């Protein structure tokens with residue numbers, strides 16, 4: 387797998403410090419418009435996918451998504467490998483602070499081999515498609531006991547011209563306290579890294595754990611596509 391040059395050029399110091407402080411960090415631009423459009427065009431090619439989920443049927447919100455089948459498109463696999471390598475040491479730091487024994491290997495293929503050995507063999511990268519009125523309820527993308535604590539989302543539609551509303555939202559649930567929300571503005575081709583579920587948060591008496599959830603507010607008009615890159619595979 388060729389390392390993705392865009393990933394190594396990102397401002398990792400800023401991204402990791404923001405991810406640590408808030409549980410979510412925009413990455414800036416990752417994909418050009420043509421690539422976004424090409425990825426969107428894959429949505430109707432069923433051979434690329436292993437399953438389709440209609441969100442209303444499961445109470446997940448409104449809209450739909452499809453999980454890619456193997457082999458993943460090269461651009462997705464490149465981003466998944468590239469991001470993983472930058473995030474694995476950071477994820478190990480989070481687990482250490484949360485008192486979790488799990489440590490992640492340096493390379494994605496080694497981590498995926500661990501997932502596969504325990505039956506988490508199905509690829510999790512996905513394309514999501516929302517029309518006017520659709521939304522994605524607050525949730526966590528946990529697919530089994532093997533869980534990588536950070537994931538990536540990339541907006542594939544242009545909020546300036548293709549849709550309105552549809553903001554990416556994160557909530558942070560603090561123990562015995564009210565939840566706090568964060569909205570992450572994204573441009574077309576821009577990404578955000580965020581916590582899948584629990585993360586450590588620095589407090590005046592050391593770290594405590596907060597529970598993070600993400601979702602998408604109602605699309606007011608137009609059509610919004612995203613690419614989700616989750617690092618653990620699914621059962």
Ligand SMILES: O=C(O)CCC(=O)C(=O)O
Nearest residue numbers: 514527539554602612614
């Ligand atoms: O459409 C979005 O912005 C969020 C998608 C999502 O839930 C995910 O990538 O896990």
Ligand SMILES: [Fe+2]
Nearest residue numbers: 525526527600
């Ligand atoms: Fe999600």
